[in-house]
Amino acid sequence: MPHTPPRWARTLLRWWADPNTSEEVEGDLLELYNHWVATVGQRKADWKYTLNALKLLRPFAKDKRSDYPTTYLYSPTMIRNYFKIAFRNLLKQKVYSSFNLIGLALGLSCGLLLTLHIKEELSYEKDFPKHERIFRMVTTEWSKSQPPLAREMMNFFPEIQDAVRFSSRGSQITNNGPDKQAETSGYYADSSVVTVFDLKPISGNPFKALQEPEAVVITKQTAEKFFGAQNPIGQKLTFDSKEDLWVRAVVDNLPNNSHLKFDYLVSMPTFYQQTSPDWTSSRGWMFGWTYILLKDAKDAQKIEKRLNDFYVKFYQPNGDEEKKKVAEFASTARLQPLTDIHLTSNLIQEMGPNSSILYVYIFIAVEILILIIACVNFINLFTTQALKRAKEVGMRKALGAKKAQVVTQFLGEAFILIILSGLIAICLYRLVIPFYNSMAGKQLSGWEFLQPANLLIMIAMVLFVGLLSGLFPALFISKFDPIASLKSDKLPKSSATVLRKSLIVLQFVVSGFLISSTILIYQQMNLFKNKELGFDKEQVIAIKLYGNLKEKVLANSAVFKNELTRNPNVVAVGQSSNLIGDDLSVEGITPLNPPAGKEFPSFKVSRIDEDFLTVLNIPLKEGRNFSRQFNDSATFIINEKAAKILELKNPVGAIIVNHSMGVQGKVVGVVKDYNFASLHSQVEPLVLEYKPAWTGNILVKIAAGNIPQTIHYLKTTVEKVAPNTMFSYTFLDERMATLYKKEDTMSQILNAFSGLAIIISCLGLFGVVAHESKLRTKEIGIRKVLGASVPNLVVLLSGSFLKLVLIGIVIATPLAWYAMNQWLQDFEYRIELQWWVFAVAGLLVVGIALLTVAFQSIKAALVNPVKSLKSE
Secondary structure, X not given: OOOOOOHHHHHHHHXXXXXXXXXXXXXXXXXXXXXXXXXXXXXXXXXXXXHHHHHHHHHHHHHHHOOOOHHHXXXXXXXXXXXXXXXXXXXXXXXXXXXXXXXXXXXXXXXXXXXXXXXXXXXXXXXXOOHHHEEEEEOOOEOOEOOOHHHHHHHHOOOEEEEEEEEEEEEEEEEOOOOOEEEEEEEEEOOOHHHHOOXXXXXXXXXXXOOOOOEEEEEHHHHHHHHOOOOOOOOEEEEOOXXXXXXXXXXXXXXXXXXXXXXXXXXXXXXXXXXXXXXXXXXXXXXXXEEEEEOOOOHHHHHHHOHHHHHHHHHOOOHHHXXXXXXXXXXXXXXXXXXXXXXXXXXXXXXXXXXXXXXXXHHHHHHHHHXXXXXXXXXXXXXXXXXXXXXXXXXXXXXXXXXXHHHHHHHHHHHHHHHHHHHHHHHHHHHHHHHHHHHHOOOOOOOHHHOHHHHHHHHHHHHHHHHHHHHHHHHHHHOOOHHHHHHOOOOOOOOHHHHHHHXXXXXXXXXXXXXXXXXXXXHHHHHHHHOOOOOXXXXXXXXXXXXXXXXXXXXXXXXXXXXXXXXXOEEEEEEEOOOOOOOOEEEEEEEOOOOOOOOOOEEEEEEEOOOHHHHHOOOEEEEOOOOHHHOOOOEEEEEHHHHHHOOOOOOOOOEEEEOOOOEXXXXXXXXXXXXXXXXXXXXXOEEEEEOHHHOOEEEEEEOOOOHHHHHHHHHHHXXXXXXXXXXXXXXXXXXXXXXXXXXXXXXHHHHHHHHHHHHHHHHHHHHHHHHHHHHOHHHHHHHHHOOOOHHHHHHHHHHHHHHHHHHHHHHHHHHHHHHHHHHHOOOOOOOOOOHHHHHHHHHHHHHHHHHHHHHHHHHHHOOOHHHHHHOO
């Protein structure tokens, strides 16, 4: 007997017959249609009857479908229905919806973190209102310039509106009483700094203050540190226990996103009081940094074209040889935009360590790759659910739904997921921001995303990810043929399978690339930490000499050293003007009576005492160490590189001249080349001068045991020698680690995001395998009945997916090799790229993917075959 059509099917046929059906009947139809969507497949006779009815009515439907009101497609009823069906499907497919939510939320939170990180890096100096018109005068090598340069440039170039100079005072102990002291850093500066950099006055007149001798302008933070709620104007600050300066003004704190950082500014007239006129008028002494403010930023090119004429007037050369030298120097000079300093400047004696534009590019690439993985993950999971929605799409189209309606429905579901993921991503961002700031050395706020610009970025990211990940599946599903969809239990024939496999390959190309890169960066960081540098940096404590402590130690260092070495844990004590890794003084050194016309490069120079080499265990290649027994004065020890450049065949006993300081002396020894700077560059020529009176650091080699007790003893001794002196120390190896802070930060960030990329990829793979296992439920049951074992079934289900993962690894390997090879070019000392690194990375990715696939495969293989065969 024929099946009696249910109520919803009768209403359906009635609606098809009369397109002018009332809204009440249309509402009934929608309600019944939704019921059909929720129960399709459970009542076989019902949907078979509907299929036959639709076949009979198809010609009629084609004629009547064009009469269906277009406005009804997006009426409030239909929109409400879209949301109702969307949420119903999301709740029905809890596993897939959860995978999509987690994957997208992780991708969006990573994108938000990296976007804010990159945005901050690119924002340096842009808080200064005139930043587009501010330039720094530099050369190809030097960031510093001469004292008279600013004044002379303003006189020569009418395009310059103003100029300001800074000269470093280094770090000092500052106090306004024995109970309030701290380590501070600042600069001598011209009064024009107030107008060029738009410093905001809080109290006093900073412009006028910086024109007065013995005057200091402090920041708001410094004022709070030393004076609390008191008015600091007119108060005295003492620097290094000997220099008294008077606070004449307070300015607001500078923005964090600037290379210009200071606690105070001392007036330039104070500098001129303390410095010989021979030096302040010198046209060869690189004393500090010169910034110029142009009337128009475009004038920079005009000025650079006339720099040769300017330097001819500045140096007033005599003869062709001097003119040639001036022309060569002028060719190296340029105006460096203020906004370029943080990311593209790595010159000699910068104000502080800068970042690199390379790492911004790397973070942008990582962000894009993470978002691509999240989008691919979504597309994969969405398209694998197409089978479950195929009958729904077929029924919709048979009922008259246009392609735009189907696209709208599925794109709407995608955006619901994206918006929910965005909200979860914001919660994740708030949760991890403290850990991220600690790892990346940033100061991102947990509420920074609420700034209008950042909200727009977040909305744009959600729209981009939503369109990228939702539009394609929606268009793909909307193409299903209605009759074929209602007939078939499989996906309509299309490129869906190829697409799904391609997307899996793409995910693991990205994952393999990130993991390979992470391993190689880790190896390079290990090279930095473990490479033999030519000296012993372990268990060496550097104590900064300040004020009274410095005066007493330099007056009689032997007494202070003897006091320290009374402790059996103190192995040796030495002195130096600079620490390993510091920017050393760059001075002109030549042999006595150099060959005519011979040019020598500048040399790095450090002042030390007779125990410096002993503390760091730096071996002598020939000659002797400095010694008080030989009454050493104006004597030098050079490294092998310096001996080679100076062309000294018998360096020990040779006389060399320091033209920068106007002294000459004998070379008493040659040390083996050691890395006194970072491993970014090769060993440079070095001259060590015996001058204990010019040192500012005590180096203490201590025994490995009882470190806290030894540090306490050092502190007590310092306080005994110079009461009320601040004890400032650091371990040399920890200080040297800061030389590679950029690389270390990038390594940690890449580690974290590589792990997240793998997690997101595996979520997608897990979902695809679960869907594939469900499609093959009957096949698995039949194979088990025929004697297939669980391992055989796991191999069967896992094999095809592991092939895709392997293809991803094969593609990722050359990409990672090329990218890392380019990155390593920045280092003079670098690891060799070896094949086994990529093999390990590949095995790691395959192992993680295998665990993901095997878990779902084993679960499917263990199902009772009787249940499997009854499942459909």
